[in-house]
Amino acid sequence: MESMLFESRDLARTEEFLNRAYTKMQIGGRATDVRTRISRAAADSISIDRIEIGFEMSYDADPLGKICLCEVTSGSITDHATDGWEDEFRPGDLVSFAPADRPFAGTIRRSTYTITMFDPVLLAQVTGAGRKDDATVRLLSHRPHSRAAAYQLSKTIAYVDHVLPNPAVRTSPLVLASLSQLLASSVLAAFPNSATTDGDGPDARPPTVRRAMAFMESNLDQPITIADIATAAGVTVRAVQTAFQRHLGTTPLAQLRLLRLAEVHSELQAADPTRHTVAEIAARWGFHHHGRMAAAYLELYGELPSTTLAR
Structure with missing residues (x-):
């Protein structure tokens, strides 16, 4: 089990921390206006971070190597670009921030948000594709099927975030495995993906639904x-x-x-x-x-x- 709390009003120190906690990146902002707070709950390959960026911060980052979900609570994230698309995220949005193997860049504008990350191999494991050495499961869109799908996933993330700090989780590989499978399955249910897409298009739900x-x-x-x-x-x-x-x-x-x-x-x-x-x-x-x-x-x-x- 890993937990952490980072608070700073120093731009260089914030950049150093983000490089250690996530991936190599360059950030920008006004050094006189910096306010950052990040708390993390983590276990096994799952981490859930609650982040507050109290200033306008640009970022240019290397690939994370993980599935990264971002749920915005306040403020906005604009000019976010990765893998050939660009979008902006506002309160209520829950998105896949970037493919695990792609760099990304954008601007955080005085925002609070939650970052949920986990190993991409979990997606293959819950679909059975993980039995093949070269099998990968890809998310085909950075936004869920619908708002309803996003809300259901948000509830799952909130539940996992609630359970992770429990000491009993730390000592139970079975519980950790169950949480990992629950989170990965919820992501596959929410996003169009290569494991469940059929001939009807990127939304794998039946036409009636x-x-x-x-x-x-x-x-x-x-x-x-x-x-x-x-x-x-x-x-x-x-x-x-x-x-x-x-x-x-x-x-x-x-x-x-x-x-x-x-x-x-x-x-x-x-x-x-x-x-x-x-x-x-x-x-x-x-x-x-x-x-x-x-x-x-x-x-x-x-x-x-x-x-x-x-x-």
Whole structure:
């Protein structure tokens, strides 16, 4: 088990630490405005870092050699470029930061975010491809299938982060192996990848689920029934329920609530607490029972909606 805490207001010291903790990189920023805080929980090949960069920091980094997931909590990461694509990440985004064998560069703009890293071989192991010496499993997109897929992965990362500091984990290879498999399987379920992609395209979910998800994501602010979802998917109510249970382990309406809860989360993060209330924002997304909404929000995001709004 490895844990660490790094805090600094010195640019050179921050660059030195990032080189040791991640990979060789060059960073830039105003030396008079530096504020960095990084805490890590790690075990075996998994590490989860909570990072606060309190200044505008550019970076130009060598390959990490690991799968690297980034979930932004506040601020933004802009001009991020790697492997022929460029994107920017904002609060609520959970992305694959860069392929394990590719360099990357960009700018962090006063951001807090979580970095989750693990050995790429875990992806091959959970698919069975690891039995072949030359087998590799690649993520085919840096963004998950959908917001719902990202939120499910976020919940898994939060669970792993909660468990890693437990001393019992440190002494149990079986628990560590189970956590590794859970994380790798969740990543494969969230991202298009070379192990599960079929002839239907980069999204390996069946057409019924894809059509239903597309309809829900396009109509989150509208009253939607299970019959509406089934009609949009072109199947019966029972068929769409069966497809969601089999491929996502949930129901269409539960997935719809998760999507709407994510919209509440995004609005609370951006809202001015002197001008907006939790009840107002929740009602806009169809949540009229504050207690039930708050309980679901707490389970998903680890804090009460009022805390998110105040922060």
